[in-house]
Amino acid sequence: MSTTEPNLSISNPHPEDTDVIQKIALVVACFGVLILLAAWANVALDASVFMPIAIISMIGGTTVYGARSYLKQPEGIKNNGIWHFSLTSRGAFAWAVGILLTGFYILLYWFPGYVGFVQNGENQGLVALFDPLSMAIKGRPASQWFMYGTLYTIAILALGMKFIFKYRHSRYQLIRTISVMIAQLVFAYTIPEILAALNYNDVTTTAGEYVGYYDTDIKNVWPLDYDFFYSYHLDAMQEKAYQPFGMIYLVVGIGLFLIGTPILTYLIGKRWYCSWVCGCGGLAETAGDPFRHLSSKKLSAWTLERWLIHSVMVFVFVMTAVTLYGYFTGASSVFGLDIYSKFQKPYGFFIGAIFSGIIGVGFYPMLGNRVWCRFGCPMAGYMGIIQRFKSRFRITTNGGQCISCGNCSTYCEQGIDVRAYAQKGQNIVRASCVGCGVCSAVCPRGVLKLENGPEEKRYDLPPIIIGNESVKISD
């Protein structure tokens, strides 16, 4: 069937209704982005003036735009037109954004010079725009990663605000989104920068000797944080100058993986991480929200998912085991295979950069917002196994009331065919469910409830759907 004309709006289902305030807010937000592009193009801008303007306009403009768009409509599910808009239905606009994002990641990873990063010299372009902020926080110019981290945080905050207005009727969504926003702003961005500012990380001595770097985003847990056990990283955490924080991060990092993760996942499912805390999840749930329906629900996609995610998991386990072997024995190879070039480098390149960055985020407008989380993330794979076999979490169904409409499956960012379970009255117990709760929110008949309960009867498949007495269970 032919649909309506392509429409460039991301979130506002009634573009004709756009009022003056909305238009101004949109212009302001776009102006912020324009500053970034101008800086990137090396237009001479006073960074100390334009950087704050860019940040404030992007966050402020998006917030006001979101507020105006949604608050003037009655609260409820706002998916009108999603499959009509070019950006959210793989139209030309979606391709443009996808190519831009992908290009950005390629430059960021392999050609940072093209985003303005200059080693041992004065930054230019986009990176230079963030120099004043970096100087203010830790007294040294920005790196491409500082620029990226700042933009990432802005994206989660600005589009998180939009999400909050969109789902304001749902306290589950509200609280969960505030949680990912705080996790990003505080744990991933502010604390690491403060630690660096206080010389607890990333220090170069006055003699010009580099002391080392370790990851101070506490919630970035191995194996998602795949280089946690790399020698440079383990050494940095043990640096005298970085204590007590280095050791705290070491102990907490291992503790989170070995103890915290299994316990929490047992109690409430992997959602505690994937859709409440994680940075990748945070971006997916906020900036990625307009693309969640693009995930494939095909059975073949599910098969691919299980192969891929578990292969990556095995890869990271092997790579880490080899790394630790090298660390403790001092060997640089195992069975004649060089640890760096045969294990660490391929993982970093294929999984760390291409999969989680380029495909994971760059392809949002094509493949949906959770490609990495679903097909790649080893942390998700690890928690998924716990969630599937030993957890209190499940999605309970009011199967009798299900009208098989398909909203739940369509809006499941993990590509789970929720409807297939709901229409049978079966609990949804799936390794990949990140507990975002959107299936439950979009269900028009109140069929789905995410909950934590005893494991008893968790996997039961009712012999017949509730409400029908024609068929007795005994026969």
Next chain:
Amino acid sequence: MHNIVIIGNGISGITTARHVRKLSDHKITVISAETDHFFSRTALMYIYMGHMKYEHTKPYEDWFWKKNRIDLKRAFVEKVDTEGKTLHFSDGETMPYDKLVIATGSKPNKFGWPGQDLEGVQGLYSYQDLESMEANTKNISRAVIVGGGLIGIEMAEMLRSRNIPVTFLVREESFWDNVLPNGESQMINRHIKEHHIDLRLATELKEIVSDENGRVKSIITGTGETIKCEFVGLTAGVSPNIGLLKGSGIETKRGVLVDPFLKTNIDDVYALGDCAEFLEPNGERKNIEQVWYTGRMMGEALARTLCDKPTKYEPGHWFNSAKFLDIEYQTYGWVWAKAKDNENDFYWEHKNGKICLRLRWDKSTGKLLGVNNLGFRLRHHAFDKWFKEGRTVDYVLEHLKDANFDPELYKTYEAEIIAQFNRENGKNIQLKKKSWKRILDFVS
């Protein structure tokens, strides 16, 4: 092995086919003139609104049918020859059958309004109706919807999603008030207006007026008011779609007449779903049940009968649900628009005017008879079990937390509800804490 032929690939026909396949090796053919594959009719609105595409409304992937050896045929059955056990298609082809299942669904009602067949005037039932609605509502300045039922309000929501001004003519004094009690009905009236839908209660359609090209240009209401519009949605209910059975010898009244085994007067011919009419009433249920859930249950029962395990259609306790724009509605048991003489009534409404609960129970025994909940969700298993066990309203209220089905972290209303109930009924019911043990017992 029999050759089972099913006319209609809706929920009734498809459920029958799937369960026959689970139970047997019979040859199964499903015929439909509408679409190649089964899709969810209830989701038609979401296609128009851009929430989903047609492909998302198909509950099974296309390979499913072949894998399960369910043959699909896209054709229109014009005539059924029950003596020769043969179907005649509109293209002249024929098909023999051993057992025939009629699951042809409904068609929209038209009450002989002048102008009802003009261009731009239509009902909403089939996929083709959706396509014509897409075409008929391009660049229009106003739509009028006639008939205040579930499809009417869905159509209004569809049009509003595209910013099309809508006038909604409802014959009754208040929206759906032949089903909903006053409190609920008023709540929906308010909500309709909140969505900027021009709701006209107690207003009938008198005439649809044509322009010079045979397209609708306006309508005239019962009070003589003219409303300009380029689209008219007729949503005054549906009736069984059984034209193909003329002259077949299969007995029909409004629908295809069937016994509790869903068997017609002719051997080896069965009917179910929207198109079936029961000879004997089934408790308080209507003789023609036009909902998704009942079609599915009938299919589950009929499949067994077709596989030589004669099984009566015996639905359990009534339930239903809908969504009025943003307000969800569920019901369990029977809640009539007006309480019957033997029934007590309780109604609680949240101060935001969008959440409410109604309970009905038997005056003499105190047993719960029905519940309506709007704006929040209740656990089906809880009520099903409580009805089966004949629980009293007091018991149900005490354990209301077990039945809460709203998402986690939502505000809960049980305490407020019970406080009002106690006040109004001079009771002292104490709310019990949620118990997983009891909840798991619901399912056993």
